[in-house]
Amino acid sequence: MASHNEDAGNVIPQLNEEPNDESKMWRLTKIRDSLQCQSLKLPENLGVTKISSLIYTSSGNCILALASNAIHLLWKWQGNERNSRGKATASVSPQLCQPSSGILMTNDVHEPNHVEAVSCFALSKNDGYVISTSGGRMSLFNLVALKRLTTFMPPPPAATYIVFLPQDNNIIAIGMDDSTIQIYHVRLGEVKSTLKGHSKRITGLAFSRMLNVLVSSGADSQLCVWSTVGWEMQRAKFLQLRGQSISQSDTRVQFHQDQTHFLVVHEAQIAVYETAKLECLKQWVPRESDAPISHATYSCDSQLIYASFLDATVCIFTAGNLHMQCCIYPSAYLSPGISNLNIHPVVVAAHPEDPNQFALGMSDGGVHVFEPLESEGKWGVPPPVENGFAKGGPASPAIGASGSD
Template identity: 75%
Template sequence: MYDSVVHVLWLFQNGDARSFADVKPRITEESSDKSKIWKLTEISESSQCRSLRLPENLRVTKISRLIFTNSGNAILALASNAIHLLWKWQRSDRNSNGKATASVSPQLWQPSSGILMTNDVADTNPEEAVPCFALSKNDSYVMSASGGKISLFNMMTFKTMATFMPPPPAATFLAFHPQDNNIIAIGMDDSTIQIYNVRVDEVKSKLIGHSKRITGLAFSHALNVLVSSGADSQVFVFLSYMHAMMNKWFCLCSLCSVTAPTLPNTELFAKFLSFYK
């Protein structure tokens, strides 16, 4: 986004409200072969959409990253000035379950201490920085970077739990391991991926394969697989596992790589890597 105004768009279908973050592609069943044909939900009427502008009273320039929390009752944003914004929907008569909705405006939330979650930007060039963040599965922690050190924040208190990995290289994409919040994957602007253990402050593995900066990372929830995408228009699949006795990561070579030179906007495509399982 190019300014500090945040709008949330909802899709209404058959009287049902779903945020665009919840809309999944449908798989048609007519296909006789094993390939899957994806059919996206179409919006034909303006009445199917509803927009909500989120309240904001902090001085921010523009929103760089935006995500729904895993619980579905809040939105977290990272501004270009390295400040995080958190909007929460509260339970009320108009919103009994406290989930995200376009019918009720959420509140810009801050702890009573007034502290802000602010990334390190010392000795960084804002024009070259690639803001990135990731939420832990239980929404308790956010890991974030704005061109400087990576910060780990407590989402309840906004306190900085740790800072690590000062550039160079700088982090360009972050991902929590779905089963262990202490294990994170960090994509770098030097094309490497580092598997880092926050608890022991140690890099467990360094994955190579890309030739340009990392633009996307996604762990599988069911498989020991990490998928990465880069500004080199390639997608790599890494198989990894943790040795039970040595408590160490062993990463095998990439299982495959897919070159996508014909995509109209490879960088946009690469930022939305995700697993359904």
């Protein structure tokens, strides 16, 4: 992916944006060697396949993964002399947690086309419960006891995306493969509303507590905004795919911490949208010679975007202007033999407290944690300092940013 550079792609300019000035930009840092960053492959002996979903617990000391063969894995970092805070880190290996019963947390897979089934999960705010599915019935797991409590909602249709309502851990929004969205009350065991607006399966869901809306994305490349009061559709728009036909690629959505802007990730673009008018403010498009985007996510402070590609490259963007400031090549974290087997990241997860730490879930079942070198502290090289201030800073401020880095 040598053609990746800070000028790649197209940008829809934002109002009042300063013109790009290379002297004010972060210089692109290229990481090709394992000595240029801290990375750790998490221990695993369960023979899992592709990692379909990946998340840090909100406490920041565990990583939860769901593999495509329906097995869940939970890694926990313990506090010790090398890791006094007991938080996830690339410098200390965690423990793979296994239930004392020996019965792994495994989803129901009684579904004809399990190989093609979508695996997804959602984690409750208190880290206590996981709702998960791998094409069959949905499962509710106790993450403390590492055991399944119940199953519900047998297919068809099958669930393809799950997210908790921020205000109520008993209510979830479930995207389905029949293009509907089910608002489901877990404790009562009933569907409260069915939302219809997409024409293909749902691939992403995100709530804004501040705006009281749900944003959905589908394999139809459409974005929809729904009111959580009455569940009426407020507006809808198709992605701006420049010069391309509508692709059935998964489209993901994630709210910025300001709760008014959201990130849109498609294999052919990364974009930032404003919710009220459903307007695209920024867009980055790979060059034709670049590998497609596999996934992307905001850092915990929404100042960075971590994006993975199908050639196993990871690029780090400033969220405010989609300027690429760091690129991690597969040679930095994959052994030479593995890097030739078309192994790539499927999903990216960001640490909930450390904006410079992220993890990759790989197509071979591996999970890698990344941090910059301790001597550097951040990804990339900042603009030169002039009179005590960074010369100009980024070309535009991070959307909704408050305070300083």
